[in-house]
Amino acid sequence: MFTKFKQNNIIYQGVVTRLNNNNIRKVKAMAVKIFIDAGHGGTNPGAVGNGVIESEVNLSVATQLAQDLRDMGYDVREYRTTNDENVISPVAADLRKRAAEANNWGADYFISIHTNSSTNPAANGFETYVYNLNSTSARLAESIQRSVIASLGMKDNGVRQANFSVLRNTAMPAVLVELGYLSNPTEAMNLNSSAWRTKIAAAIAEGINNFIKG
Numbered sequence: 001m002f003t004k005f006k007q008n009n010i011i012y013q014g015v016v017t018r019l020n021n022n023n024i025r026k027v028k029a030m031a032v033k034i035f036i037d038a039g040h041g042g043t044n045p046g047a048v049g050n051g052v053i054e055s056e057v058n059l060s061v062a063t064q065l066a067q068d069l070r071d072m073g074y075d076v077r078e079y080r081t082t083n084d085e086n087v088i089s090p091v092a093a094d095l096r097k098r099a100a101e102a103n104n105w106g107a108d109y110f111i112s113i114h115t116n117s118s119t120n121p122a123a124n125g126f127e128t129y130v131y132n133l134n135s136t137s138a139r140l141a142e143s144i145q146r147s148v149i150a151s152l153g154m155k156d157n158g159v160r161q162a163n164f165s166v167l168r169n170t171a172m173p174a175v176l177v178e179l180g181y182l183s184n185p186t187e188a189m190n191l192n193s194s195a196w197r198t199k200i201a202a203a204i205a206e207g208i209n210n211f212i213k214g
């Protein structure tokens with residue numbers, strides 16, 4: 001029997017191995033494992049707009065998200081904690097490596113952090129991508145979407161389907177968030193601010209936690 005419970009602020013999930021005399025469930029305790037993928041890095045900056053660099057925004061928000069999730073009791077692994085760490089060329093191989101690391105670790109959830117750009121400077125808002133809209137990934141994405149929109153008041157671009165490598169090649173529920181548009185002057189300014197980054201990371205963590213506790 002599979003179970004999920006919270007004790008001393010740590011969320012455990014696993015298979016019940018026995019019941020003791022008090023009928024208290026004993027599980028093979030294992031904190032939920034979340035893999036955080038800060039998009040781009042190395043020689044690949046991703047999008048650049050209004051003087052703000054995507055790979056740097058992604059890393060900053062991903063680092064704070066990882067810390068927030070650890071504070072909530074989750075077991076978190078980060079693909080990169082510096083600009084260059086772990087990043088290889090070409091990009092296609094790098095993307096496959098990100099998914100493979102999460103698969104090999106046995107992650108329960110995969111969260112990829114990206115920042116958007118458009119040729120239209122008016123484009124704005126927060127959106128999440130999943131491989132299949134009829135999936136656990138999509139329900140996780142909806143929870144993140146709700147939390148971020150409520151906390152930051154951004155335009156809700158919703159949950160969208162995309163055939164992205166990291167979403168296709170991961171074996172667990174996987175979501176790719178787009179934090180906003182660097183091509184939009186207001187959103188670029190927000191994404192360049194440490195207060196905004198802290199707030200959006202906290203909102204993403206809350207959305208993940210709400211879904212897992214659900």
Ligand SMILES: [Zn+2]
Pocket residue numbers: 039040046047054114115
């Ligand atoms: Zn990106």
